[in-house]
Amino acid sequence: MKKTLVLSLFFVMLLGTTASAKVVPTEQDVTLDGQKIEIEGYSIEGNNYFKLRDIAAILNGTEAQFNVEYNSSKNIIEISRNKNYAKLPTDLAVSTSKDTESKKSSQKVYIDGEIVNYTAYYINGNNYFKLRDLGKTIGFYVDYDESSRTILIKSEKVEPTDLIEREEVTFKSFAVDTLSNKQEFKIGEKKDITMDDFISNIESAVLLSTDERQFSAKVEYDDGKNTVKIAPLLFKIKGSLNFTPIFKVEQGEETYFENASGNINLKSLTSKINDSKDFRIVLGYYVGEASPQNFRSFSILEFKN
Structure with a gap:
């Protein structure tokens, strides 16, 4: 009986350590360049958290301005320093709900x-993001006046830094097992192909640094720049290699190359071959001059009857 009680208490303590933090509306005043502003925030474990778009809205037009966009295809938030922000109707709106539902x-x-x-x-x-973290990484001034219990934001631009110390590594090359990075479809199954069709195949990628260290890597596609990025999986390592993607279309002895993009019509891409017969599309890149002998394969989509 005593053993059961001890175990029960242990699990209660364990659950208590994983419970969500106490979240309460921020009571402190907030000023921007000395002027009080109305902005909704929450206090969590002694730190103030605010909506990213609200901060972008109040700093827009200043030297510390930044843009915020949500990339739905990648499910990521993208911040661009030194860019104008288009305010949304929902920005700086204060919630009327008395209940607070929160989670990490x-x-x-x-x-x-x-x-x-x-x-x-x-x-x-x-x-909601910790205000001091936003100021540190985006590059604007944040402080707190204890005597007046006021959160101070200034629009002056400061040098941004990482939240943690990261090692800057220079990479010279990368390697992938192209034959393993392959996906098969039935002819007629797809009308369009995307870069994610290729990247989702990547089972292993390795970066080689200039000091001969190897790092497991992840592969991402930047549709804005039309580049494929190979970056280390370890967050503590900073650096990457990029390449401009090229498509190689193959059917028997027929081979030709096309510029790649994030979303492309399959019918248009395969217009030079008989797309009712087996074919494959190889994602790759040029090493040096844009010529067939300088093409390197990266990932493959096969289309079969």
């Missing part, structure tokens, strides 16, 4: 193409 957020956020390891909370349907 796993939302991925990128700043100028680099992932940031934020601590965030999903509160009443919105992601």
